Amino acid sequence: MRLVKLLANLGYGSRKEMQQAIRHGWVTDRKGNQLKADAKTDHKDILFDDEPLDPAQGVVILMNKPLGYVCSTKDQGRLVYDLLPDRFRMRKPVLSTIGRLDKETSGALLFTDDGTFLHQVISPKSNVPKVYEVTLDRPMNGSEAALFASGEMMLENEQKPLKPAELDVIDETHARLTLHEGRYHQVRRMFAATGNHVTDLARSRIGTLTLEGVDEGQWKILSEDDKALIFS
Template identity: 60%
Template sequence: MKLVKLLANLGYGSRKQVTAMFREGLVTDLAGEVLYTDDKVGHDQILVEGEPLDPPQGLVVLLNKPLGVTCSRKDVGRLVYDLLPPRFALRNPVLSTVGRLDRETSGLLLFTDDGPLLHRIISPKSRLSKVYEATLASDLRGDEGELFAAGTLMLDGETDPLAPAVLEVLSPRKARVSVTEGRYHQVRRMFAAVGNHVESLERVSLGGLTLDGLPAGQWRALGADDLARIFNKENA
């Protein structure tokens, strides 16, 4: 792929803008030598304004989503894409969220431009565990774990029972819940079904992948080992 098209696909600008970057000497190799549009050089040998070139197609980004941020490109208010470099929104193929977290749910959120990987993660067939920590308005009754694990719990307005889920009590008003489905507002509705209300909710893991101390509002690109952790827990 020609360098101009490569940088344009990575969101550094239109082809015209990227061509101007080459003319201005902003694209160099690792030794600082100016590159030209017809040079043949490996992806990992390219610097833009002294910084390594963004990862190629197949990028997966982990974000610790803060509260009050919406998983959307065009909604009003703060958007998850505002927390990433602006050029990420211009990548081709597009960088999409892997599933969604509602505005008032924080925690682990993935983005990728790898369509097959996205669909593998969100597919019900993958049965990937998604673990949430919920702070509740009222004390737990004591029978929630048994009800969640039974595979018979019905959500309001639905006709199919939920798949079995695992509840771990952390304190009288805090619990960790592991689910393998992705129904709309599922964890909030599960607690509503047993007469409680979720005051705050954070996703802390997906498969075997965790936030590993990543601060709220921060992101990092994932490597091959990280991606393997998503599925390794399920295959252990």
């Protein structure tokens, strides 16, 4: 891929702007040599304004999403993309969230520009577990674990029962819930069906991938070993 197109696809600017950046000497190799538009330098050896390039297509990002942010590129208010470098919004292919967390849910959120990887994570065949830390308005009644694990629970206005889910009761108003699917507001609706209300919700794990080392509002690019944890 030509250098101008590569830089534009990574969101650093338009092709015209990248042509100007190259002419001004802002694009170099690691030895400080200025690169030309037709340079055939390895991605890892290219610097833009003395900084290594962002990862090529196929990047996967883990964010520790704070409360109050929306998983959208167009909605009003605070967006999860506001927590990433501005150029990430301009990447081609687009950088998409893998599933969503609503505005009032925090925790582990994945992004990728790899459509195959995205569908692999969300596919029912992958059966990727997602773990949520739940705080409730009222004490649980004691029947929730059996109901959630039954595989027979129906949510309002749906025609298919939920897959079995595992509930680990921490105390009377705190629990850890593991889901193997991702329906609209599923955790909140499950507890609402038992007569309770979720007051705080955070996703703590996807597969065996945790948020260790990623503070609230921060993000990291996943290594191949990190990505493997999603499916383990």
